Amino acid sequence: MKKIAFIGAGSMAEAIISGIVKANIFNKENVIVTNKNNKERMERLEKKYQIQSIADKERVIEGTDIIILATKPYDLEAAVESIRPYIQPEQVIISVIAGISTDYISKLVGKNAPVIRAMPNTSASIGFSATAIAAGNHATESHVKEAEALFATIGTTAIVKEDEMHIVTGISGSGPAYIYFLVEAMEKAAVESGLDPSTAKALITQTVLGAGEMLKSSGESAEVLRKKITSPAGTTQAGIEALQRNDFQHAVMECVKSAHDRSIELGKSK
Template sequence: MKKIAFIGAGSMAESIISGIVQANVLENDDIIVTNKSNKERVERLEEKYLITSMQDKADVVRDADVVVLATKPYDLEAAVNSIKEHIKQDQLLVSVIAGISTDYIASLTGQDIPVIRAMPNTSASIGYSATAISAGAFAKEAHIVTAKELFDTIGTTIIVEEEDMHIVTGISGSGPAYIYYLVEAMEKAAIDSGLDQEIAKALITQTVRGAGEMLKQSGDSAEVLREKITSPAGTTQAGIEALKENDFDRIVRSCVESARDRSIELGKKNG
């Protein structure tokens, strides 16, 4: 991969661009970005990451090996229409748009073009994305390898069947927001109990980071790790019981399922 073009300049596109720049896998000026109309936004990205911004769609995609579709779902059709006459079959389309199938994206181009569907998350900006990818009908092994190499620069990449992408969206795509929401609640509880805000933030941040590393490095399941620190009649047990009494498991399940269902809905509404 020598050149990559981003159609769409929102937070996900920026997260991926930031990760690629930090990984130093491409020359900065070989990363090209455009969007529908917000010229100030793409110019800001150009200045911040020393990449290339353009408004002419033909110039954006002409020499790109990979074209990343990073628009809102309802903007996808217009975005593809604006570039499809410039797309060539030896290019790879990568979509990071929630809910939209590879078949639909290929149909919009009017070509039997390789499409990879990806669901990274915003932790891509610091190289810690959990990204799932799936291959469209015209994508070959080499295209999967290219996509995996791309997303490996910004975190961990897992290959899944496309039918699983809706639940992936509900788990890892939206997952960071759930964690942040939990942290918000913990910080508020700590502050309400009299702890200094900065102290609370530092302790909770390191707690979340440490728990993630334990899950990654220990080899134990989340259940086993939880049980190891939950002494009978102890403080952790009291906290866990409060979560159970308030139906924490049901709330989390509902959260994930709602995100999954919204992904399915977006797919039906937009192709």
């Protein structure tokens, strides 16, 4: 069975590890995590998921089939430098780092190893990630299919052009946080109106799940679904008008644009 190594042990790495461990697509002893120097974090992941945490970078890379780069953007150079002597051309490198191009990673690696860029989200931990995948230097169709099969075990996938990854970052990459922020506001309004917090959370959570399932299974657009439940002069109409008065749609569009622009900035800084 294949071996996969995570360079970086942050929240995204953990989300993917959690997802692939639950999907049982790797033997746990073939899932390895390492980071710069946070031994406590590595040991916590090892204990929680029964995987391996190894500080010695040569041992991490030796015999590994898939290398997942999951560091912060500003830690990437040092991380690649620490493993570069041990990377072999047949090893597939998958980056889940926002804003960083495959060309730049290839330059850091300095070898002809195939590089693929992916943008999952933290819903990977429960098998509901939406992951975009883009091929980089020396990545063949076979390598892309391998990456697609990996991320398909933790949610849905889409193959995109690399220059589309910035907007992907702004929607599906960061998107869960926007939904959580909306839910925070709805919960606060419910509690301020006298509803029990646990009841508010349960109702809002199911509402979000139901809306997502309707978008997925009904075949209808968000606009059509919205209009179907917005009766003239009704309660939903009153709520929508309040959102319109506060320029809700523009705020969301600016939110996505800001994340998109920040992704571009991160790439330009390299």
